[in-house]
Amino acid sequence: MTLLTVQNLSVSFKNSQGQYIPAVSDVSFDVNASEILGVVGESGSGKSVTALSILKLLPYPKAIHSPESKIFYNGVNLLSCSENALNKIRGKEISYIFQEPMSSLNPLHPIGKQLIESIKIHSKINNKEAYLKAVNLLKLVEISNPEERMKSYPYELSGGQRQRVMIAMAISNRPRLLIADEPTTALDVTIQDQIIKLLMKLCKEMSMAMIFISHNLRLVERIADKICVMQKGKIVEQGMTQSVFLKPHHSYTKLLLKSLTMQPKFFKLQEDTLLNALNLTVVYPLKKNLWGRVTESLKALNGVNLQLYTGETLGIVGESGSGKTTLGMCLADLCSYEGSIELEEKNIKYFNPLNLRKKIQIIFQDPYNSLNPRMTIEQIVGEGLTVFEPDLNKYERHQRVVELLQEVELTEDDGYKYPHEFSGGQRQRVAIARALAINPEILILDEPTSALDVTIQKQILELLLKLQKEKNLSYIFISHDIQAVKTMADRIAVMKNGEIVEIASAGEILSSPQQPYTKRLIEASLI
Numbered sequence: 359m360t361l362l363t364v365q366n367l368s369v370s371f372k373n374s375q376g377q378y379i380p381a382v383s384d385v386s387f388d389v390n391a392s393e394i395l396g397v398v399g400e401s402g403s404g405k406s407v408t409a410l411s412i413l414k415l416l417p418y419p420k421a422i423h424s425p426e427s428k429i430f431y432n433g434v435n436l437l438s439c440s441e442n443a444l445n446k447i448r449g450k451e452i453s454y455i456f457q458e459p460m461s462s463l464n465p466l467h468p469i470g471k472q473l474i475e476s477i478k479i480h481s482k483i484n485n486k487e488a489y490l491k492a493v494n495l496l497k498l499v500e501i502s503n504p505e506e507r508m509k510s511y512p513y514e515l516s517g518g519q520r521q522r523v524m525i526a527m528a529i530s531n532r533p534r535l536l537i538a539d540e541p542t543t544a545l546d547v548t549i550q551d552q553i554i555k556l557l558m559k560l561c562k563e564m565s566m567a568m569i570f571i572s573h574n575l576r577l578v579e580r581i582a583d584k585i586c587v588m589q590k591g592k593i594v595e596q597g598m599t600q601s602v603f604l605k606p607h608h609s610y611t612k613l614l615l616k617s618l619t620m621q622p623k624f625f626k627l628q629e630d631t632l633l634n635a636l637n638l639t640v641v642y643p644l645k646k647n648l649w650g651r652v653t654e655s656l657k658a659l660n661g662v663n664l665q666l667y668t669g670e671t672l673g674i675v676g677e678s679g680s681g682k683t684t685l686g687m688c689l690a691d692l693c694s695y696e697g698s699i700e701l702e703e704k705n706i707k708y709f710n711p712l713n714l715r716k717k718i719q720i721i722f723q724d725p726y727n728s729l730n731p732r733m734t735i736e737q738i739v740g741e742g743l744t745v746f747e748p749d750l751n752k753y754e755r756h757q758r759v760v761e762l763l764q765e766v767e768l769t770e771d772d773g774y775k776y777p778h779e780f781s782g783g784q785r786q787r788v789a790i791a792r793a794l795a796i797n798p799e800i801l802i803l804d805e806p807t808s809a810l811d812v813t814i815q816k817q818i819l820e821l822l823l824k825l826q827k828e829k830n831l832s833y834i835f836i837s838h839d840i841q842a843v844k845t846m847a848d849r850i851a852v853m854k855n856g857e858i859v860e861i862a863s864a865g866e867i868l869s870s871p872q873q874p875y876t877k878r879l880i881e882a883s884l885i
Contacts, residue, residue: 365426369427393567394584409454456524470507472527521542680855722789
């Protein structure tokens with residue numbers, strides 16, 4: 359039985375000049391009862407705009423639909439419904455899980471209060487009954503100690519727990535259709551696996567249909583019965599999931615699937631030790647008493663030892679909170695630590711800070727936050743040259759910046775733009791160019807592709823491999839994405855609770871992991 363029908367949906371947005379720019383064009387699909395529809399495509403393809411249109415959550419009147427656009431639910435065109443009529447459907451008949459739960463949950467109220475509110479909007483029950491229902495919902499989404507968690511604020515929960523709370527709110531009134539918009543994007547592979555299993559279980563138990571939006575094709579292949587592939591606001595291919603994955607027809611679908619099949623990099627290891635870390639320990643104070651004495655602390659790193667060889671890539675993997683980023687910050691000498699780090703057999707504490715920066719550069723996870731929004735790309739990339747090569751005149755510095763931009767496959771014209779004018783992948787290329795400007799020996803890459811679409815991820819990884827080969831760079835590649843690490847790493851170190859629990863060649867780790875934790879990470883990454 360057809361539950362939802364989208365017919366000829368077109369959406370345009372009014373820009374600052376008063377012109378309407380099309381975002382979605384002539385999109386049509388059906389969702390049957392108890393069916394899971396996967397919607398895939400890169401950022402900007404129109405996935406979220408399509409989903410938000412179903413419940414009319416777009417910024418009207420800035421957004422408009424074409425006269426031909428229709429969305430039928432139970433025979434009623436939702437685009438023609440009044441706000442009052444839609445409010446009876448929103449959250450009760452059709453629920454929505456947004457991409458970033460921290461932005462969707464109110465930081466000023468405990469999650470219990472927010473959950474009870476979502477229940478009482480559509481149910482005429484008293485506070486005690488609503489409280490008991492909220493606790494049962496938290497149990498249903500597998501949150502431990504639900505009575506205690508009812509008192510917690512969003513910031514006190516992990517990303518996976520916050521997403522579970524959002525799922526609990528979405529299913530609180532047993533909707534017939536759940537729209538999940540990138541619900542696992544920022545989560546570790548093991549947490550992603552848990553959330554996917556939970557959603558599939560809930561759909562089955564509640565006979566609930568779901569529209570699952572993602573740019574992660576592996577997740578969609580696992581969860582969806584049918585699939586729609588979107589590109590530039592249009593559906594370019596749709597059908598049963600297995601049919602589309604086994605025999606894609608459209609060139610864009612083939613490109614997306616090809617992006618999943620990068621070859622692993624198993625190179626012969628070099629024996630020249632470039633960097634040697636010994637017994638690295640980092641302790642963060644959490645609480646102090648009245649006299650300033652630390653009463654509670656967190657050991658973020660606990661006696662970590664590792665070596666980096668010349669020209670190799672050492673992958674660092676583990677869940678959030680395992681100590682990956684703290685280790686990277688230590689190796690770049692950007693945080694306090696106990697132990698020692700030797701670069702070319704010399705303790706980095708004895709390096710002149712400028713000389714150390716010239717040898718080790720770091721590329722952060724979110725390039726938008728690490729690029730100065732008030733500076734042009736030429737100024738950002740050329741800033742290091744101003745410090746480390748002050749003898750260059752203005753023309754020589756400009757030419758060097760142009761060369762760097764071309765190395766990362768950007769153009770001279772891009773140098774005159776600002777960070778906000780670029781996509782996520784382009785901003786990451788700028789960050790790479792900036793790091794390369796002073797010819798470092800080591801690049802520390804902290805989750806450099808985690809926020810990028812699958813095709814852009816592949817482009818960035820291929821670029822990094824090319825640059826490494828051309829410049830004989832050594833990489834510390836930090837990620838929770840085992841597939842990305844598989845593409846990049848010669849060796850892999852697995853971190854858990856501030857310790858390296860396993861380290862070996864990439865081939866050994868991926869084919870014969872010794873630790874149960876490593877096995878669990880690898881199994882979760884194959885979903």
